[in-house]
Amino acid sequence: MNNNVQILKGSARYAAAPDIDNRLSVTLDSTQKELTEYERNLGIDLAVRFDTERQKSTTFNFTCKFTLLFENVYSGLTQPITNPYAPINRNLYYITPEAYRILQSNSLDPSFEIAWAGLPQYHEFDFIRTDYNVSGYTVSANGETPHVNFNTLQASYYNWLFYLSYPFENDYTKNLQILLDDGSTFDWTVGNGIPFTVNNTTINGKAVIEITCPFNHNLSVGDSVQLTISCNSLNIFDVYTIGDSYANNENRVFTIYNLGYSDCGNFYDGAIGLLKKVAIKDNPIESVSKYYVRRHKIISQYTDSELTRTGFENNPFRNVTKFETSALTPNLTPRISVKEGSQSYNLSFKNDFDINNLLDNLNRPVTEFYTTVVNRGYFGFFNKPITNDIGLKQGWEFNLGPVLNPWWNDDNTTCLTNVGTNYYERTSPGGTNLRFYYNLPYEIGDSLDGDICEWNNMTQTETVLSEYYHKLTFNQKVFRTSLIGTENPNTEGYYYKPHYKFQIRVFSDYVEQSDENNPQNFPIINLPNYAYYSNYNLDFRWRDIYSYGFIDNNGRGVDRPFLNNKHYVHENFTFRLIPEGSNVNTINTTQVNDPLTDDCE
Amino acid sequence: MIVNNFKILKSNLDKNLVIPINLKWDFLDREDSLNLYEESIITEIIGEPENYETAKFSYNYPVRYVFNFKNTGNTDWVNSYVDSGRFSENAVLNKNNAFLKSFFKIDLYDSQNTRRRKNFLTIILNKRNDTTDIELDYNQGIGKLSIPSYSLNPVTNPEGFYLYWFENPDILNLPKLYMTAKFFDGSNGKFTTFTTKKQTNSSSPNRLDSDYFSREVNFNYTNKTYTIQNTGSQTPLLTVNWYEYINPPEL
Numbered sequence A: 001m002n003n004n005v006q007i008l009k010g011s012a013r014y015a016a017a018p019d020i021d022n023r024l025s026v027t028l029d030s031t032q033k034e035l036t037e038y039e040r041n042l043g044i045d046l047a048v049r050f051d052t053e054r055q056k057s058t059t060f061n062f063t064c065k066f067t068l069l070f071e072n073v074y075s076g077l078t079q080p081i082t083n084p085y086a087p088i089n090r091n092l093y094y095i096t097p098e099a100y101r102i103l104q105s106n107s108l109d110p111s112f113e114i115a116w117a118g119l120p121q122y123h124e125f126d127f128i129r130t131d132y133n134v135s136g137y138t139v140s141a142n143g144e145t146p147h148v149n150f151n152t153l154q155a156s157y158y159n160w161l162f163y164l165s166y167p168f169e170n171d172y173t174k175n176l177q178i179l180l181d182d183g184s185t186f187d188w189t190v191g192n193g194i195p196f197t198v199n200n201t202t203i204n205g206k207a208v209i210e211i212t213c214p215f216n217h218n219l220s221v222g223d224s225v226q227l228t229i230s231c232n233s234l235n236i237f238d239v240y241t242i243g244d245s246y247a248n249n250e251n252r253v254f255t256i257y258n259l260g261y262s263d264c265g266n267f268y269d270g271a272i273g274l275l276k277k278v279a280i281k282d283n284p285i286e287s288v289s290k291y292y293v294r295r296h297k298i299i300s301q302y303t304d305s306e307l308t309r310t311g312f313e314n315n316p317f318r319n320v321t322k323f324e325t326s327a328l329t330p331n332l333t334p335r336i337s338v339k340e341g342s343q344s345y346n347l348s349f350k351n352d353f354d355i356n357n358l359l360d361n362l363n364r365p366v367t368e369f370y371t372t373v374v375n376r377g378y379f380g381f382f383n384k385p386i387t388n389d390i391g392l393k394q395g396w397e398f399n400l401g402p403v404l405n406p407w408w409n410d411d412n413t414t415c416l417t418n419v420g421t422n423y424y425e426r427t428s429p430g431g432t433n434l435r436f437y438y439n440l441p442y443e444i445g446d447s448l449d450g451d452i453c454e455w456n457n458m459t460q461t462e463t464v465l466s467e468y469y470h471k472l473t474f475n476q477k478v479f480r481t482s483l484i485g486t487e488n489p490n491t492e493g494y495y496y497k498p499h500y501k502f503q504i505r506v507f508s509d510y511v512e513q514s515d516e517n518n519p520q521n522f523p524i525i526n527l528p529n530y531a532y533y534s535n536y537n538l539d540f541r542w543r544d545i546y547s548y549g550f551i552d553n554n555g556r557g558v559d560r561p562f563l564n565n566k567h568y569v570h571e572n573f574t575f576r577l578i579p580e581g582s583n584v585n586t587i588n589t590t591q592v593n594d595p596l597t598d599d600c601e
Numbered sequence B: 001m002i003v004n005n006f007k008i009l010k011s012n013l014d015k016n017l018v019i020p021i022n023l024k025w026d027f028l029d030r031e032d033s034l035n036l037y038e039e040s041i042i043t044e045i046i047g048e049p050e051n052y053e054t055a056k057f058s059y060n061y062p063v064r065y066v067f068n069f070k071n072t073g074n075t076d077w078v079n080s081y082v083d084s085g086r087f088s089e090n091a092v093l094n095k096n097n098a099f100l101k102s103f104f105k106i107d108l109y110d111s112q113n114t115r116r117r118k119n120f121l122t123i124i125l126n127k128r129n130d131t132t133d134i135e136l137d138y139n140q141g142i143g144k145l146s147i148p149s150y151s152l153n154p155v156t157n158p159e160g161f162y163l164y165w166f167e168n169p170d171i172l173n174l175p176k177l178y179m180t181a182k183f184f185d186g187s188n189g190k191f192t193t194f195t196t197k198k199q200t201n202s203s204s205p206n207r208l209d210s211d212y213f214s215r216e217v218n219f220n221y222t223n224k225t226y227t228i229q230n231t232g233s234q235t236p237l238l239t240v241n242w243y244e245y246i247n248p249p250e251l
Helices: A046-056 A097-105 B030-046 B089-093
Strands: A059-070 A160-171 A175-179 A185-189 A194-203 A206-212 A224-231 A234-238 A253-257 A272-278 A290-298 A305-314 A320-324 A335-340 A343-349 A368-375 A393-396 A421-427 A433-439 A447-456 A461-466 A468-473 A493-496 A499-503 A532-534 A539-542 A566-579 B054-059 B063-070 B103-109 B119-124 B131-135 B142-146 B149-152 B163-166 B176-184 B191-195 B215-220 B225-229 B239-244
Touching (some): A059 A305, A059 A368, A059 A499, A160 A305, A234 A253, A447 A468, B163 B215
Parallel strands (some): A059 A566
Antiparallel strands (some): A160 A290, A160 A368, A194 A206, A224 A272, A290 A447, A393 A468, A421 A433, A468 A493, A532 A539, B054 B163, B063 B149, B103 B119, B176 B191, B215 B225
């Protein structure tokens, strides 16, 4: 190497030469070359490719089967009583027609017609109307305009409309009402918790405070609960037992061990308050549950739904029909009338749905979709508007029977849905002008209420506490069911559940936790943006979303067919039209409810 | 820096100065790029998943197919099995085997060119045809005489009303289909072709244009509906008339 370098001190070079700093430049040459990987092999495995495409796909096709359960129970008289509106009066399922034949025959005027008591035929409740050729009612008679000029293409849209929806926001300010045992009512705002009443009692000789809720409290033994009733500033108590001596009360009744709380004077029998579940007693601020009404957004037009009859399935009950002989009809025309049917239906949607970027009511990726069923009632038996052109009423499971609840009274405008109405007019033979109201359809982007739910940040769980219902009431100006006295502002009607769930994904059974202060112990990997940060624990919490096709040991998960680059989701639903008086939800029962008035109506 | 106070003394030996330099090359996430490239190659080789599903397409209105046979009594066409001499009145009323085994067949092709076209859909019209009232012999009252006409709608006669076609228009990329009609006669095993207009309307009845033999069927892939219209027309037909093709024409 030619590195013979002499380094001299400056003053050693020549006389008077100064000493200066010397620098030695060392050049660094670095040459790197990556190892060339000439081949990259990949096995294209059908199962792997299928799973890759399945996890990537965000397109869904929803179908379901509805079993329609209905008992036709409310009879009435077509209005006006004399010379009633003929298309309805002549097409009822008559009750005691012999008596009405005698009454009508007593008139000297052969053209005189009275209102015959009867039930609206099953066609008014069926998913697909089949009364396409009823003279005077759906087709013209003697050149006169029929009640409704039947359009076969609209047959599945006359009575009910079907949509697809998903929960997209929460309403914490919804005003609700319960009916108390003494007949009074209690109003509260859903965000404030669950109402309850207090009863001091004993269990095995031990004094307890028994708390009864109108709907599911979602509490277990060992949980804590925050009450609006306190004792010496103490308002968080442990749950001692669940349920009482009656059947089916586990979800509605619990007790607190009475450590002298009743001596405070606030826990007296009949005291009313509100409660909230506390998941972690040491951290009540963050672990207290939130209560809200889930709101749904409509994402399909009603015309996107496609309803067909099932080929081979009927519900367990039979068709109820009868032959109305000519002598026992107002217009002396024989026909067959239908009281109840047994047909089941398949519902599909014309278009597929892309769930990409859709967030649910808790700002998580959407995991549930719903078929939403809303009454239309185009033939005008129901939905006379109360105020703001709205006639369809809404409530929750605890507002249903067995006693007719004042929540449904026409005076209570908070029970109204946001479904608008329209009407058309027809004239009775006596010249009375009748308005037939029907509900307007929802459009894409419209929203409607849903179930009452509870969310807890610590457990990362949403629980449905009380299901959402609609109520149909008859338009008493057209078809009078309350026959005695003045028109009843709180008439009987039929309840139905509008939302039916499609589960497309599930959240994990476990709660993931991070520790931000000690990331080396629990690094944050794939932290979802919906994770909850606890200031108390200094960590994030969330539940993972299981991948498509994965089902854990507890059976949680969905495994839907995947084909044509989309997921096929199918569910079987039972659609029940529940009349007034259902006692299935009755608390304090010691025996199986009378099957004549259970929810099978 | 105090740590750098070192002396290099001259000597006749080569000296090496070792300077430790930490070189770290960042190949992080390069695998992701390779995976993306890999995915694109796989897609290129085996293709993207396609939607081959068929959807139910509905007509926008109740539709009526009316088949007119050549009248035996004059040069016009008539919507009747009896007046056209196809079947006797008794055969139609009593639905004898030859009548029952006869049927109308609607074919949908991709082209009007009879040599190159492919048949994509077929509708066999069922036996729920329209009827006309007829006075029965021996004072038996009014009977229902079947006529070669079919009123299709979703409630009373849905079979044949819907077309089941690809919901993805890119699968075949056919903007429209062409509809033709035939009658298969159970009494003699022969079939009869139908025209969209009476042959007498043509200036060259011996050599009819292709639009005499087919109509257009257009699909609306958004609303999942279809329409039938005459070639070149934009108006959906509510009544689809067909006329028996006579060759050679009787003029």
